[in-house]
């Protein structure tokens with residue numbers, strides 16, 4: 001299939017999980033891909049696995065200094081781009097009693113501020129007809145203990161898709177979102193939970209997924225491909241929920 005033939009995509013946080021699976025699928029569909037990530041070693045490893053159609057940039061979505069360098073770094077590889085998948089994100093769970101300002105700021109800085117200013121900086125490189133996809137979360141719609149700040153950051157991302165779609169109408173740039181339910185990725189090991197808490201959280205989550213399993217990164221990548229490609233040209237400010245029925249059944 002060549003649904004992304006001659007397209008250039010930037011995928012933030014493309015060195016792991018959903019971002020990496022999406023990079024693989026985009027390349028299989030003919031795209032040139034630039035992935036970002038914070039860690040040079042994992043970015044280099046991912047680029048080596050992805051092959052010649054991939055390039056990597058070490059860039060921290062939580063750092064304005066890094067974001068302001070991104071336009072020049074991307075332009076040095078490809079002068080124009082067609083797709084941005086704003087996937088870089090962190091999830092940290094904590095009871096409110098233990099949360100501090102740094103806990104709050106980290107998630108809003110990376111998930112919300114980072115997404116917004118990445119779009120601002122890459123906007124001059126986006127061609128007419130481009131597609132921006134945000135990786136939000138089913139947590140924006142449901143109540144889950146200890147997940148309030150992560151959920152609020154994802155809900156804020158959802159407001160970006162509608163408002164930026166309105167703002168970019170004249171540029172013919174579409175902004176949409178995929179909201180995954182639980183997906184098997186390294187994210188769960190980074191929640192800040194002990195092994196025991198993680199195991200209890202995972203069982204609780206599993207019992208709330210009607211299809212009886214976590215999703216795979218590849219299943220989310222296919223949804224992102226639809227939103228990124230010209231198959232979805234009538235979708236603006238739309239959210240596709242891919243959650244195994246968690247929020248609806």
Ligand SMILES: NC(=O)c1ccc[n+]([C@@H]2O[C@H](COP(=O)([O-])OP(=O)(O)OC[C@H]3O[C@@H](n4cnc5c(N)ncnc54)[C@H](OP(=O)(O)O)[C@@H]3O)[C@@H](O)[C@H]2O)c1
Nearest residue numbers: 013016017018038060061062088089137180182183185187
């Ligand atoms: N897995 C799920 O169940 C699930 C459900 C709903 C939504 N999501 C969303 O999906 C997205 C991807 O998560 P994932 O599940 O694929 O987990 P993951 O494997 O941990 O991937 C997250 C990616 O984001 C990168 N990242 C984090 N902070 C960054 C920063 N400041 N600058 C640049 N890159 C950064 C990570 O790189 P590092 O290696 O540097 O940390 C990693 O490549 C996240 O936005 C997450 O909220 C996941």
